[in-house]
Amino acid sequence: MKAWLVAIAVLVVVHDFSHANVAPAFGVAPAFGVAQAFGVAQAFGVAQGLGPAVPVFTKDVAPLLVDRCATCHHPGGSAPFSLLTYADAKRHASQIAVVTTNRFMPPWKADPADGPFVGQHPLSAGEIGMLRQWADAGAPEGDALRQAQGRRAPASPVWTDGWQLGKPDLVITLPQAYTLPAEGTDAFRIFVLPIPVATARFVRGLEFRPGNPKVVHHANIRIDTTPASRRLDEADPAPGYDGLIPRSATYPDGHFLGWTPGQVAPLLPNDLSWRLEKHTDLVVELHMQPSGKPEQVSPSIGLYFGDTAPTRTPVMLRLGRQNIDIPAGDANYTITDSYTVPVDVEVEAVQPHAHYRAHDVRGEATLPDGSKKALIDIADWDFRWQHVYRFVTPMRLPKGTTLSMRYTYDNSAANARNPQQPPARARWGQLSAEEMGDLWIQVVPRDGRDLDLLSRDFRPKVAAEDVRGYESEIEKHPGDTGLHNDVALLYLELGRADHAVAHFQTSVALKPQSAVAHYNLGTALTVGRRLDEAAGEYREALRIDPAYANAHNNLGNVLLAQQRFDDAIREFREVVRLQPESAAAKKNLAAAIAAAEKKPHD
Ligand code: HEC
Numbered sequence: 342m343k344a345w346l347v348a349i350a351v352l353v354v355v356h357d358f359s360h361a362n363v364a365p366a367f368g369v370a371p372a373f374g375v376a377q378a379f380g381v382a383q384a385f386g387v388a389q390g391l392g393p394a395v396p397v398f399t400k401d402v403a404p405l406l407v408d409r410c411a412t413c414h415h416p417g418g419s420a421p422f423s424l425l426t427y428a429d430a431k432r433h434a435s436q437i438a439v440v441t442t443n444r445f446m447p448p449w450k451a452d453p454a455d456g457p458f459v460g461q462h463p464l465s466a467g468e469i470g471m472l473r474q475w476a477d478a479g480a481p482e483g484d485a486l487r488q489a490q491g492r493r494a495p496a497s498p499v500w501t502d503g504w505q506l507g508k509p510d511l512v513i514t515l516p517q518a519y520t521l522p523a524e525g526t527d528a529f530r531i532f533v534l535p536i537p538v539a540t541a542r543f544v545r546g547l548e549f550r551p552g553n554p555k556v557v558h559h560a561n562i563r564i565d566t567t568p569a570s571r572r573l574d575e576a577d578p579a580p581g582y583d584g585l586i587p588r589s590a591t592y593p594d595g596h597f598l599g600w601t602p603g604q605v606a607p608l609l610p611n612d613l614s615w616r617l618e619k620h621t622d623l624v625v626e627l628h629m630q631p632s633g634k635p636e637q638v639s640p641s642i643g644l645y646f647g648d649t650a651p652t653r654t655p656v657m658l659r660l661g662r663q664n665i666d667i668p669a670g671d672a673n674y675t676i677t678d679s680y681t682v683p684v685d686v687e688v689e690a691v692q693p694h695a696h697y698r699a700h701d702v703r704g705e706a707t708l709p710d711g712s713k714k715a716l717i718d719i720a721d722w723d724f725r726w727q728h729v730y731r732f733v734t735p736m737r738l739p740k741g742t743t744l745s746m747r748y749t750y751d752n753s754a755a756n757a758r759n760p761q762q763p764p765a766r767a768r769w770g771q772l773s774a775e776e777m778g779d780l781w782i783q784v785v786p787r788d789g790r791d792l793d794l795l796s797r798d799f800r801p802k803v804a805a806e807d808v809r810g811y812e813s814e815i816e817k818h819p820g821d822t823g824l825h826n827d828v829a830l831l832y833l834e835l836g837r838a839d840h841a842v843a844h845f846q847t848s849v850a851l852k853p854q855s856a857v858a859h860y861n862l863g864t865a866l867t868v869g870r871r872l873d874e875a876a877g878e879y880r881e882a883l884r885i886d887p888a889y890a891n892a893h894n895n896l897g898n899v900l901l902a903q904q905r906f907d908d909a910i911r912e913f914r915e916v917v918r919l920q921p922e923s924a925a926a927k928k929n930l931a932a933a934i935a936a937a938e939k940k941p942h943d
Pocket residue numbers: 406409410411412413414419420421433436437440441446447448464602603725
């Protein structure tokens with residue numbers, strides 16, 4: 342009696358929406374909009390024999406500022422002021438010395454020994470010393486020298502406002518700008534943008550332009566192939582919505598999408614592109630910082646398409662904990678997690694994610710021979726600098742390597758970044774006052790045939806962790822049927838039908854008049870082989886909505902399993918009547934009739 346098993350796979354569970362894991366922003370290659378011809382560095386030389394040279398702006402400082410700072414510190418850039426002219430730099434001279442000495446600038450949180458990563462370009466001790474000397478000497482411009490040598494001042498670099506990756510194949514903009522209110526420190530808003538493509542495309546790159554770089558601090562970008570995100574957006578009259586991201590909004594095929602200031606991910610090689618289906622929405626979560634006056638925010642996104650299907654597909658691994666629960670005042674709360682890869686992989690990129698209380702963030706790989714390789718070390722985590730760290734040369738790891746993470750949190754009053762003063766208990770959650778701790782690791786199997794094995798091996802681990810997150814959200818919002826439905830689906834996936842039944846029962850208790858709720862409960866009971874109860878739930882769903890084809894179908898399956906062939910055939914006939922176009926419905930009916938003819942014994 343196989344027929345019912347096959348047909349039961351039609352397990353349609355409708356969920357309102359749900360909560361996903363907050364996702365990373367990314368970033369990666371430096372996006373210099375500077376015109377190439379600019380070459381201040383060579384323009385001036387220190388005259389020989391004049392004693393120890395004091396660094397000057399024109400010769401020493403300007404080239405460095407342009408190379409390492411101006412990506413963000415140019416007019417209209419993401420930093421609060423420009424550092425392009427002498428007047429700009431002089432005004433900030435001592436501050437420049439301070440923030441470079443303490444390595445606050447240029448912002449790069451990873452240990453310089455890790456990687457090397459794309460876009461990593463730390464200042465050398467010599468460069469930092471030079472900036473300090475220049476500030477201490479009163480920030481000389483170097484004009485005298487310039488005149489003495491009869492050289493002309495270098496042309497100012499030109500900042501292009503154009504796309505860094507070239508002309509996009511498709512540009513998506515908000516139909517209407519969002520007005521960010523004047524007050525507050527951190528604002529989060531989620532925008533949902535339909536992607537107008539008529540056929541599936543292969544995406545090689547995505548460039549995000551913040552529209553208002555002064556207030557847009559970072560962007561997490563995902564795609565949703567369901568209407569879940571769109572519905573949330575539509576329910577809020579202003580552009581975008583506030584709140585949580587549905588579970589259906591995900592990263593495409595193991596790729597990071599997102600943006601941090603000064604960063605544009607380079608175009609992917611054709612063989613590593615990702616497939617964009619039609620009727621898909623971009624889900625753009627912006628972290629913004631109000632400026633004290635209302636600001637118009639109008640981001641745009643450029644997509645770059647390739648012409649061939651990808652031949653390599655990455656897998657996004659995620660280590661981390663969703664049962665975080667940090668007591669108020671605890672200055673040293675630690676989470677750890679690990680996963681052993683069952684196949685040879687190459688690590689392409691990593692992205693740590695945590696909120697304000699994390700301070701020590703580490704990931705490493707332990708190879709089967711016991712040797713260790715650092716994935717990422719951030720000794721002074723700053724929520725504000727979310728970044729995807731992409732290895733210049735992907736890190737090869739043999740099968741049997743254990744990837745591990747260890748994050749430490751400071752929930753004491755001494756942590757100046759603690760969003761709650763006095764400190765309060767902090768639990769896992771997407772809100773910035775809550776905490777998270779994830780290490781996303783993008784890997785590509787060395788042998789493409791291992792893709793399925795790796796995905797299947799990893800999936801239960803992440804589903805089990807997601808369950809913890811849902812259970813903690815449900816404790817906070819016990820009346821949210823969406824949460825109950827989503828976690829029930831995860832339990833079904835993990836083969837724990839009893840837990841799924843319990844959560845769907847809660848949904849039924851919350852919404853007794855919902856045919857869908859009864860139907861969902863029926864499916865979980867069916868999977869748990871509680872067939873009589875399942876049939877009862879499907880009948881209740883059909884009492885509320887007699888034209889519910891899936892409920893007829895699943896009830897038919899249960900009756901078949903109970904060898905009540907005539908009743909089963911009646912249900913399948915009803916499905917065919919309701920869905921005359923459906924080949925699956927006709928097939929199920931035929932299978933039921935065939936099963937009845939075999940007349941298995943009781
Ligand atoms: C990736 C973008 C980026 C780069 C590159 C960058 N900055 Fe900044 N800088 C910022 C932002 C944004 C701020 C505002 C402070 C903040 O958001 O934390 C800032 C602030 C500053 C400040 C003010 C610090 C304060 O205490 O208020 C100074 C000074 C500064 N940067 C100097 C530099 C110098 C010098 C370099 C190059 C060596 C540099 N920055 C490179 C983005 C950048």
